[in-house]
Amino acid sequence: MKILVTGGAGFLGSHLCTELLKQDHEVICLDNFYTGSKQNVSHLLSHPNFELIRHDVTFPIFLEIEGIFNLACPASPKHYQSNPVQTLKTSVHGAINLLGLAKRTGAKILQASTSEVYGDPRISPQIEEYWGNVNPIGIRSCYDEGKRAAETLFMDYYRQHQVDIRIARIFNTYGPRMAIDDGRVVSNFIVQALMGKDITIYGDGNQTRSFCYVSDLVDGLIRLFFNETTIGPINLGNPTPIPIKDLASEILQLTNSTSKIVFEQLPSDDPIMREPNIDKARQILNWEPSIDRQQGLMKTVEYFKNTIIR
Incomplete structure (x- = not known):
């Protein structure tokens, strides 16, 4: 497949790009380098199936692709709180632009959501059916509520436009x-x-x-993307x-x-x-951290x- 990875020069995105290339996909890595780094993908620049584009997902982009992994958003509190308005725009406008691209091209699209949609949870471990306990006006809200809104957009594009979506809720990764x-x-x-x-x-x-090593997390993302029996959301993390x-x-x-x-x-x-409950990942994706x-x-x-x- 020809696959677009937004946020592809970030920590998680660069590992995902590397693994997708190993599996013989063509990869377009898109990043605005706010928190990503060219150094993270420097080892891929000479690969014949790799392309790097500098672009901000808050603006539309027109490409011919078959799959999208949307990882574009600063994920650490230090970075997403330094520009909260842009963080929220990245989650919401970015989701709208990429879902529009998926709708036009018929591409499958995966949203890299987060355990932060559960906020400061009142239950543990967190299951996908839990609606969360999120402060909508706090200093973390730009990220938490932005990712929750992105999940809403993904589900609405799925229900209204039959876009082929996947939603992964990613827990702490290192x-x-x-x-x-x-x-x-x-x-x-x-x-x-x-x-x-x-x-x-x-x-x-x-x-x-709960800390999940990056190679395990990437494996879970790819398994969810190519799974044809679920759209998610699915928790991915170390239990x-x-x-x-x-x-x-x-x-x-x-x-x-x-x-x-x-x-x-x-x-x-x-x-x-x-702490994630990963029963669904185990049952549906045959995945757990190794x-x-x-x-x-x-x-x-x-x-x-x-x-x-x-």
């Missing part, structure tokens, strides 16, 4: 090519540990997250939660760091627990060691 300064907890802790700086935990560290303070301790051990753990105030609307956390963290530490030294 691995090589995460940006050093993206503000996400795994990259923050590893970089702080390797540089001998204090490891900063916001809140008391008892809040939980094993860990308290943030325990993650910090693990990373200190893996890096042999002498950094100290310090605690600061928890930001507004930061969820206390994040890389355990220690193995994935070791690979990620090695990446950051080489990045910081370089």
Whole structure:
């Protein structure tokens, strides 16, 4: 297939582009480089089936394609809160433009949604049928509500125009090519540990997250995209939660760091627990993560060691 990957030069998008090329698809990588990087796809530039386009999805684009993975949106709080209006536009206008493209070309389109649609959940683990607990006027709302609105648009294009959609709800993902300064907890802790700086935990560290290694997540996205029995939404993530303070301790051990753990105030609307129920992914996609956390963290530490030294 000829497949468009928006946000394709980002952390997750670049791994997706690489895997799609391995599976002999033609890939058009589209990115405005707000948080993505040309360096992430530099190893693909000479590939005969790869094309890179600089473009912002808030503006229409006209291409002839057969499939779309819509990953365009900053995913870390640091970046999406720095320009909240543009974040919301990226989710909403971007969805409208890409769904219009899919409608015109007859392409299949997958929306990379997020566990943030569940907000600060009152149930755990989170199932796809849970409607969430989201503050519509908080500092995270530009991302949370933007992704919720995008899911609404996808479902309405499916019902009204019979567009062939898929919706993936992605939980915390980590691995090589995460940006050093993206503000996400795994990259923050590893970089702080390797540089001998204090490891900063916001809140008391008892809040939980579930971390999925990037290759597992990409596998889940591709399985959902090509599955013909479901449109989703489907949770994709690691179902094993860990308290943030325990993650910090693990990373200190893996890096042999002498950094100290310090605690600061928890930001507004930061969820206390994040844990996916992946029963649907197991049953429908025959998918579950295969890389355990220690193995994935070791690979990620090695990446950051080489990045910081370089």
